[in-house]
Amino acid sequence: MRPYVILNAAMTLDGKIATATGSSNISGEEDLKRVHEIRKDCDAIMVGIGTVMADDPRLTVHKIDANPDDNPVRVVVDSKCRTPLAARITNKDAKTIIAGANEYKYDFKVSDRYETFKKRGVKFFFSGDKRVDLVALMSYLHEEGIEKLMLEGGATLNFSMIKAGLIDEIRICVAPMVVGGANAKTFFDGEGFDTMDEAVRLELVDSYPLGKDLILTYKVLR
């Protein structure tokens, strides 16, 4: 058993979710409110360590009316437990789980950061050898009571999650902007598939304009 997973992101018309230098303010105000409504509706929000390092997100519900109980559990996929002590995702506004890989478990457990995080109430889950086993992580999160999970990137984790068949729905904000850049992160990076035959198929189930942006909702077909 695993949670129902909704991947949400904002991208430019040319499929970029950040520029090559890491600038990622793509969503308009209306879209940010939409994102926070999804957060409020989910039991957990998950991001990769690349996103934590680049954006230092809080991942709480704060752009709409909400109380602290509306904050979902925050999950960082972070094999080597590199999450900085100052990362806002580990503040006391909501529960946090750091998902690491078994190879680095001991190194991390003898570090000072481990005790500091534990004092803050941060929980840990270790799976996989050198990289987090996403199937095992989803199963653990479901056991922890997470029924609905919002995946908020970034590019590398998005690809691993869809390749593993762990995404049920995609909601994408397409902003009327073009940034280019061969090194700019796209919606899905990772190693990619070799042929179009291997592509994950989607079905468009909703589309509507929101301010200057376009919101598209897709169901992931099996």
Ligand SMILES: NC(=O)c1ccc[n+]([C@@H]2O[C@H](COP(=O)([O-])OP(=O)(O)OC[C@H]3O[C@@H](n4cnc5c(N)ncnc54)[C@H](OP(=O)(O)O)[C@@H]3O)[C@@H](O)[C@H]2O)c1
């Ligand atoms: N526009 C948007 O909506 C949006 C949303 C989110 C992020 N972003 C942007 O996306 C960029 C970050 O993307 P990113 O690709 O660099 O990083 P990412 O996808 O956030 O994190 C990737 C990292 O996760 C770790 N990881 C552990 N297990 C994994 C697994 N099984 N599969 C995949 N990753 C695993 C890996 O690091 P370890 O091996 O060290 O664990 C990997 O390098 C930032 O620029 C951010 O601004 C944009």
